Amino acid sequence: MAILVIAEHDNKQLRPGVTNTIAAAVKMGGDITVLVAGKQCADAAQAAAKIAGVAKVLLCEAPHYEGALAENIAALVLSIAGQYTHIVAPASGFGKNFMPRVAALLDVQQISDISAVESADTFVRPIYAGNALATVQSKDKIKVVTVRATGFDAAGAAAVAAPVENLAPVADSGLSKFIGQELSKSDRPELTAARIIVSGGRGMGSGENFKLLEALADKLGAAVGASRAAVDSGFVPNDYQVGQTGKIVAPDLYIAVGISGAIQHLAGMKDSKVIIAINKDPEAPIFAVANYWLVEDLFKAVPEFTRELSA
Amino acid sequence: MKVLVTAKRVIDPYVKVRVKSDGSGVETANIKMTMNPFCEIAVEQAVRMKEAGVVSEIVVVSIGAQQCQETLRTAMAMGADRGILVETADEVQPLAVAKALKAIVDKEQPKLVIMGKQAIDDDCNQSGQMLAALLGWPQAAFISNIAVNGDGAEVTREIDGGLEKLSIRLPAVVTTDLRLNEPRYVTLPNIMKAKKKPLEIIKPDALGVDMSPRLTTLKVQEPAKRGAGVKVADVKELVSKLKNEARVI
Ligand SMILES: Cc1cc2nc3c(=O)[nH]c(=O)nc-3n(C[C@H](O)[C@H](O)[C@H](O)COP(=O)(O)OP(=O)(O)OC[C@H]3O[C@@H](n4cnc5c(N)ncnc54)[C@H](O)[C@@H]3O)c2cc1C
Ligand SMILES: Nc1ncnc2c1ncn2[C@@H]1O[C@H](COP(=O)(O)O)[C@@H](O)[C@H]1O
Numbered sequence: 339m340a341i342l343v344i345a346e347h348d349n350k351q352l353r354p355g356v357t358n359t360i361a362a363a364v365k366m367g368g369d370i371t372v373l374v375a376g377k378q379c380a381d382a383a384q385a386a387a388k389i390a391g392v393a394k395v396l397l398c399e400a401p402h403y404e405g406a407l408a409e410n411i412a413a414l415v416l417s418i419a420g421q422y423t424h425i426v427a428p429a430s431g432f433g434k435n436f437m438p439r440v441a442a443l444l445d446v447q448q449i450s451d452i453s454a455v456e457s458a459d460t461f462v463r464p465i466y467a468g469n470a471l472a473t474v475q476s477k478d479k480i481k482v483v484t485v486r487a488t489g490f491d492a493a494g495a496a497a498v499a500a501p502v503e504n505l506a507p508v509a510d511s512g513l514s515k516f517i518g519q520e521l522s523k524s525d526r527p528e529l530t531a532a533r534i535i536v537s538g539g540r541g542m543g544s545g546e547n548f549k550l551l552e553a554l555a556d557k558l559g560a561a562v563g564a565s566r567a568a569v570d571s572g573f574v575p576n577d578y579q580v581g582q583t584g585k586i587v588a589p590d591l592y593i594a595v596g597i598s599g600a601i602q603h604l605a606g607m608k609d610s611k612v613i614i615a616i617n618k619d620p621e622a623p624i625f626a627v628a629n630y631w632l633v634e635d636l637f638k639a640v641p642e643f644t645r646e647l648s649a
Numbered sequence: 650m651k652v653l654v655t656a657k658r659v660i661d662p663y664v665k666v667r668v669k670s671d672g673s674g675v676e677t678a679n680i681k682m683t684m685n686p687f688c689e690i691a692v693e694q695a696v697r698m699k700e701a702g703v704v705s706e707i708v709v710v711s712i713g714a715q716q717c718q719e720t721l722r723t724a725m726a727m728g729a730d731r732g733i734l735v736e737t738a739d740e741v742q743p744l745a746v747a748k749a750l751k752a753i754v755d756k757e758q759p760k761l762v763i764m765g766k767q768a769i770d771d772d773c774n775q776s777g778q779m780l781a782a783l784l785g786w787p788q789a790a791f792i793s794n795i796a797v798n799g800d801g802a803e804v805t806r807e808i809d810g811g812l813e814k815l816s817i818r819l820p821a822v823v824t825t826d827l828r829l830n831e832p833r834y835v836t837l838p839n840i841m842k843a844k845k846k847p848l849e850i851i852k853p854d855a856l857g858v859d860m861s862p863r864l865t866t867l868k869v870q871e872p873a874k875r876g877a878g879v880k881v882a883d884v885k886e887l888v889s890k891l892k893n894e895a896r897v898i
Contacts, residue, residue: 405813408778408788431809435790438743438778447744447863450773460867465772469666470675473867513787514821517803517814530809534897558898566827576793576807576828583687583767583827585809591897602662608875612895614887629878630890642884647898 339368339458343392344415344427344437346406347374347382354531355428355487357389362485363426364391364493365455371396371422373505375414377404380502387499394500400507405516406432412439413508419444422480423458429484429586430530441482448482449474453489467582467605487530488588488609522575524562526552529580532561534591537580537607540567541596541617541636548573550640551595557647563587563607565597581606596636599624616640650760650797650819651706652695654729655750657685658713658720659770672868684720687765689727689832690825694763694795696728697830703797706730708757712741712749718848725843726835732848735856743771745860747779752856754784759820761802766791766824777824787817793828 341363346353363370370391374383375398383397396418402410415436419425425440427433429451441448453471454462460475461483529535536555538548548562555562563585564578580587582605592610597603599615599622607613608627615628616639625631632639660666661681668675684692698704709729711717714736721732735749754762764777781788789795793812794805797819806813807826817823835843853860881887891898 405815407815408781408790412782431791431807434774435778435788438775439782439788441775442744442747442779442782445744447742448773448775448779449864450775463772464872465869466660466666466675466770467662467772468872470668471870471872473870474864475867476864478863511787512818514789514815514817517816519808519811519813521811570828575811576826577809577811582769582772591891591895601665612891612897613875613878614891625878625880627875627878629876629895630881630887631878632881632884632887634883639884643888646884646888 339424340422341366341368341370341424341426342415342418342422343370343372344411344425344433345372345374345382345386346428346430346432347376347379349376349379350381352382352385353428353430353432354528355430356386357492358487358490359426359428359485360389360391361490361493362452362455363424366424366458368423369393373398373415375403375411377401383502387502388496390494390496392496392500395502396505397502398505398507402510403507405519406436407514407516408436408439409511409513410508411436412443413511415440416443417508418505419480424481424483426483426485429486433484437482437484444480444482446478446480446482447476448484449476450484451486452483453486467601468608469601486586488586522577526555527559527561529561529563529578529585529587532589534558534560535563535587535589536560536593536595537563537565537597538568538573538595539565539597540571542568542573545573554640554644557644565603594624595640597624598622599627650704651708651757652698652704653754653757653759653762654688654691654695654707654709654724655764656688656692656709656711656720656724657765657768658682658711658717659685659768662686662769668869668871672870674866674869682716684723685765685768687767687825690827690829691763691765692724692727692729693830693832694825698797699728708733708759710735710750710753712737712746714738721848722843723835725846726839727833731846734848734850735853736850737853737860739860740862741860742862742864743773743775743779744863746776747783748858749853749856749860750780751783752858761819762822764822764824766826777822781822784822787821789815789817789821789823791826792823793826795823
């Protein structure tokens with residue numbers, strides 16, 4: 339058994355879900371090789387070499403791996419796929435984009451977004467917005483799997499760093515061209531890596547009012563998230579969205595403010611350790627998953643919460 | 650140019666899904682079904698492009714049971730010109746969806762395929778990327794904008810850190826994210842008109858592709874329930890609970 343994990347990174351550092359993905363690969367059992375492909379990403383490769391469970395790192399650098407275009411990353415993975423029994427990547431925007439391409443070209447049915455590993459060929463994955471958990475078995479020769487980071491505790495540091503080898507790039511497919519990215523800038527922790535998240539919904543009323551949540555988040559060292567309604571209303575950028583079709587998070591503390599608790603939102607946060615909800619509606623469905631809930635107007639409760647933490 | 654869109658029939662997103670007691674799946678009998686929301690966005694996009702004069706014909710495809718005809722009629726009431734149903738009562742997994750669609754694309758030769766990013770029942774998020782791969786076409790997944798210019802298109806994708814812009818060659822496959830558009834409601838006159846639009850039914854055998862499932866579902870369970878929480882009287886009590894009971898701050 340030999341497992342290839344494709345690492346997500348920003349050339350310097352690995353993205354938060356990579357260590358969890360490696361932890362999932364460890365559970366599948368077998369030698370783990372990590373592929374780090376990018377423009378100038380040797381630092382990220384060195385970081386991957388220091389994660390427990392990693393036997394080898396493949397570093398592949400070329401200008402056309404900037405932006406991780408699905409066509410190019412998939413072609414690179416395919417160039418070495420035959421040596422592996424499992425090909426694994428995080429079920430993030432990165433993994434979701436290119437992994438199905440790899441699977442289709444290998445004539446394999448991908449197993450998306452696994453939250454547990456039962457054995458080398460059997461996995462658990464949420465379906466219907468997490469309303470059900472399916473245990474599925476793959477008959478394919480190579481298992482192509484994307485991993486839900488919140489299902490696995492991060493792998494630790496290795497005692498000895500694994501060797502880093504160079505891998506030859508595959509020619510640019512020329513099918514698509516990366517033009518650029520507009521990344522939301524923030525000094526706060528990233529949603530998928532934060533220990534505490536403060537999320538706002540339609541109840542916030544405006545983007546301006548999110549400042550109330552930011553003040554609270556700053557006191558807690560928290561990230562800021564949102565419901566789809568808050569994103570669709572233009573209060574905050576799209577990458578704040580938590581839920582079935584946004585980000586899946588499971589922080590130690592999730593604070594839902596002015597969020598009703600639709601199933602699609604719960605799908606993205608109900609595995610958080612502690613959930614608190616602030617909502618003026620005593621019947622809000624979010625209370626069903628909350629450890630503590632407060633029925634109050636958020637415009638009164640949130641500033642008071644921030645003040646109370648300063649006291 | 651000709652556009653192909655896909656429309657999957659799924660359980661309505663606002664229905665509470667229940668796991669069957671024998672663990673074989675979820676209850677589907679007598680449950681409200683609808684077009685997958687991301688497919689509605691795909692159909693809407695195609696219709697807007699036709700209204701803008703960029704698209705000349707919209708073909709909508711659904712794969713599944715006979716009742717998918719209703720889903721196709723809805724898409725045609727929104728503005729699609731004709732429908733194709735690949736009729737099968739069997740389970741169809743994304744690789745099989747992509748293979749069936751490839752066979753149809755080979756015949757129809759559209760310049761653009763617009764699909765949903767994800768079916769809200771299986772939550773797989775695979776079929777569009779797989780189809781692009783099988784065709785050897787470029788892909789743009791999770792788009793929130795598309796502008797076609799001649800033989801290419803410029804697209805904006807929703808990515809984890811914000812937005813990304815790509816230019817892709819056509820023909821291509823794109824998949825829709827939530828912010829691409831807001832689908833229109835179908836009107837009664839358009840529902841009537843849609844009844845007269847052509848709807849072709851094809852059996853999987855006729856496509857010459859193997860659509861058998863590769864994954865076996867061993868069981869389907871309900872997720873663990875969270876323990877009952879407590880209501881707090883005010884912010885002071887909330888903070889005290891967080892500090893002294895939950896110990897998370
Ligand atoms: C295909 C599909 C995918 C989806 N994906 C997602 C997803 O990924 N993530 C997601 O979040 N949603 C998603 N949704 C949308 C979801 O169904 C809900 O519509 C959405 O989560 C509602 O957001 P909300 O709770 O902010 O708004 P609402 O449901 O409108 O709730 C607002 C809440 O704020 C409270 N409130 C208002 N004013 C105050 C005040 N002054 N003080 C205190 N409380 C107040 C109200 O009592 C109410 O409970 C999806 C839907 C579909 C169909
Ligand atoms: N049975 C189907 N019929 C029509 N379109 C489908 C079908 N299955 C998947 N699709 C399309 O592929 C997209 C992604 O589905 P999935 O990969 O299952 O998450 C959906 O949003 C649909 O547009």
